[in-house]
Amino acid sequence: MTKLDERLQMLKDLTDANGVSGNEREVRDVMKRYIEPFADEVTTDNLGSLVAKKTGKADGPKIMIAGHLDEIGFMVTSIDEKGFLRFQTVGGWWEQVMLAQRVTIMTRNGNVPGVIGSKPPHILPAEARKKSVDKKEMFIDIGASSKEEAMEFGVRPGDSVVPVCDFTVMKNEKYLMAKAWDNRIGCAIAIDVLRELQGVEHPNTVYGVGTVQEEVGLRGARTSANLIKPDIGFAVDVGIAGDTPGVTEKEALAKMGKGPQIVLYDASMVSHKGLRDFVTDIADANDIPYQFDAMAGGGTDSGAIHLTANGVPNLAITVPTRYIHSHAGILHRDDYENAVKLIVEVIKKLDKETVDTITFD
Template sequence: MKLDKTLEMLKELTDARGIPGNEREARDVMKKHIEPFADQIEHDGLGSLIALKEGDTNGPKIMIAGHLDEVGFMVTRIDDKGFIYFQTVGGWWSQVMLAQRVSIVTRSNETITGVIGSKPPHILPPEARKKPVDIKDMFIDVGAASKEEVLEWGILPGDMVVPYFEFTVMKNENYLLAKAWDNRIGCAIAIEVMKQLKDENHPNRVYSVGAIQEEVGLRGAKTATNKIQPDIGFAVDVGIAGDTPGISSKEAVGNMGEGPQILLYDASMVSHRGLRNFVVETAEDLGIPYQFATMAGGGTDAGSIHLSGTGIPTLAICIPTRYIHSHAAMLHREDFENTVRLLVELVKRLDTEKVKQITFE
């Protein structure tokens, strides 16, 4: 099918390769799409992208942050037969990894295809079939005859290894399947908010951020926040969709297509009460669907944003997404659109008086 401009942007963002510490390709795509709507583009010292849209230059600073990095792997060792061993970069569950195709990106930016090797079931004893394979025992096969051949191709320890998957619009065209939704969808939201504000007056300064190294400790959000020193922070990320078989309501409650998730609590942050109430009131005023969510483990860039400086009222707004931290995840286009709509309206309402009210609520 022919992709519209929004889908083309989403495809370019998710196709880009960028594990933590190697976000340049994804950052370049984000810059390409946000530059026409920004008054200024900067970077922090680690490489996060910071785009500014001026409204009232005396108004509060509003930060909207998605993170550029995706979970992936790093080459650590090449054995004599040319098989490649690796370190996970970001959180992986071993059962989603075997026999999956990957792309190794060399220092010269050449892409070499590989597959995470797996044993055929024919040679596995019954007890082994029931046990997950340890990640430390996994390897990548690039179809090389020797270590020397792998080295000749330019593959070296430290090289980035990225899951391979083709961006796919499903039969129901609201359902979008891709790698790296975590968290290129947050970057897309930050782009789209700025696009929709291009010809709008707003009583503040808006900073759309593509943060780096979220998956290894919310790092880029910390440095970007220190540079911006915002008055209000929003982290936009994926949330966990609880609408598939095997997930109970105790584990996750978000449903795809029923609106953005307002994250009440995770391991990195308790949401700011005043900002949360303001977001809920705005969504209800506009009839924008929303859901509440909690995560006992994990966190978002909001965890770093809210602790910067002397403390910043911060909220994480998430897109319910299936199958995150794997080769392919799925989300709903209307959730993306409703999140953009909500954030645009929040920006329009966040003047100095409202920020002061929120901060001390």
């Protein structure tokens, strides 16, 4: 790989880091390293969510920008006598994208490589070849000959298991492939928003947040929002790109490279209309491309943030991404950079009077 520019190196460090829900320390350390130079202070809540504060106007509104640290993965539940690992999923998985994929087991003694085992097609009856394997029947092979050897490697029940996919700049260098875009891209956006606000006057206090345990119930968003008590909230996450074969516009409208998505609603929240209109007006005034999105299923940290205290006007801004909730996703660099640009322009305008108008719109 050729030498990466500063932002691509940050994306590589974030996505190559391992951090399944409930075990986000490695990712949090990377995010802290990148965001700390642009923050007045960096703290964590008691679940481990990172909170970076940058004060523009001390008595101005509090603006929360949340990306989640965790990625989907697995957890070791037991080791059989032959040294194979049984596991459960952590976050939402579809069996067809799991089988025969490489994984890393995060142990106290360091990382152990493995693969989700599969039967060769040669020994499967014709009917079995047409069906996906139930995840309850799957196992992880770590190259151990016995339970004792697996434990000598450092593997224990409860260890986190993460997908393997190195950060890759594709032949068209706007296309970036990695594991864990869901949601290291949100963490990158939060970092870059604080970066772009250096030396810029803004009439508020901005909190760039890396939340924990989003994939298992928006948990870190709930605790970090309770710590901050924001006046306005933004969840930054991945969205579904509907530009691949087999996906219809009825299922997913957004296309990579056409701008970040403004989420109208999902299973966790109906977006705040006043805030949504304010953001799209800013985008229009600054010629920043965007797309609308709506998802009947799924949700983002906005679903927890907007229920904090007596309610927080909230909006999810997402980056269209192919193949989410699998080992490898692809997104477009322009969408990421336009999401940063849009949020920065919005923050510049969010003074107390504007926030009051949005809140009671």
